[in-house]
Amino acid sequence: MKRHEFLRELHKATANRNYLEIGVNDGRSLRLSRVPSIAVDPAFKVVTEIRCDVHLVKATSDDFFARDNPLAHLKGGRHPVRNLRRGRSPVGHWRRTTLDLSFIDGMHLFEYALRDFINVERHSDWASVIVFDDMLPRNVDEAARDRHTGAWTGDVYKLVEILTRFRSDLVTLLVDTQPTGQLVVFGADPASTVLSDRYDEILAEYDVPDPQKVPESILERTGAVRPDELLRASFWRPLARARNLGLRRSRGWDPLRRALEELTVN
Template identity: 80%
Template sequence: MKRHEFLRELHKVSGNRNYLEIGVNDGRSLRLSRVPTIAVDPAFKVVTEIRCDVHLVKATSDDFFARDNPFVHLKGGRHPLRNLRRGRRPLGYWRRTVLDLSFIDGMHLFEYALRDFMNIERYSDWTSVIVFDDMLPRNVDEAARDRHTGAWTGDVYKIAEILARYRPDLVAVPVDTQPTGQLVVFGADRRNTVLRDRYEEIVAAYDVPDPQKVPEAIIERAGAVAPAALLGGGFWRPLARARALGIGRSRGWEALRAAVSRVASGG
């Protein structure tokens, strides 16, 4: 399954009510959205019809996240609320934006992708779905930090190891999409500051000169899940229901974690 086919189906099964895309390029992935969307790219050149309520932001992702209330354009952005189900909030109460589905396909260097994830997680919840693109380079040249090939993933593949090492509380599922794979992350926790606290340490450890020593498991796609298997997982409907009902992490995450892990392990 090609990456855009997978993303199209992911929009359907995830039940997302909003969408964030980092890295727009010509709009081929953006056109898959049908929900309120924010798309960020310093040099986008959209050449396809967009069929959603979209706010296109011409900026780097770092500059975008540095803005005051960057998600004001999304439904549920910062605005006063009245008569919430659990009672009235005092005047001046603002609802926190929660991103349902986010796609990271910006600068193809691990430290940029890591910062994007850290920033996105601040606006995410355990029912959010975060997708990294270009996670399974096909050869060492394609994975170089300094681009010298047509097709280029850069060293974003390192994100999988970083999350496994520093954030074992998450479930990160590599997906065998064509041409260069993706990583779908579940269980975001905006309260977790490990990556922010240890960011400089992580960059120092993983920023190494070319040629990159890409693990054979990455090149051979060992452990990558078939796209159809993940899309067909029985956890999507409960995930969307928990999101709609506002079920807290303590009540829902462990069951979702177990269900996603079973699919990821081929169970």
């Protein structure tokens, strides 16, 4: 299954109410959205019809997230929580807008992708779905930090190991899409500061010169799930229901985690 076909089906499976995309390029992935969306790219050149309510942001993702209320386009970024007992919205009682589906396909260097994840996670929660593109380079040249090939993934594949090492609370699934795979992340915790606190440490360890020593497990796609298996998994509907009901992590995360871990074993 090709990456855009998988992303199209993922929109359906997640039943997402909003969408964030980092790295618009010509708009081929953005055109799949049918919900209120924000798309960020410092040099986008959209050449396809867009069929959603979208805020196109011509900026780097770092600059975008530095804005006051960057998700304002999505229902105003914040909205008051209704007091169900009294039927009114108390002053100063606000609920933040949470991202349902995010697609990270920006600069193909791991440190940029890591910062994008840190920023996206602050606006997500356990029922959000976060997707990285280009996570399974087909050869060492394609994975170089200094681009010298036509097709180029860069070294964003390092996020697989980084998230596994530093954020074992997350569940990460490599997906065997064509041409260069994707990584789907579940269980975001907006309160976590582990990655931002240890960013400099991670950068010092993983920023190494070319040629990159790409793990065989990445090149051979070991453990990557088939996209059709992920898409037909039984947890999507309960996940969307839990998200729409605003269930707390304590009530919904453990069953989802078990279902995801069974998928990786099978």
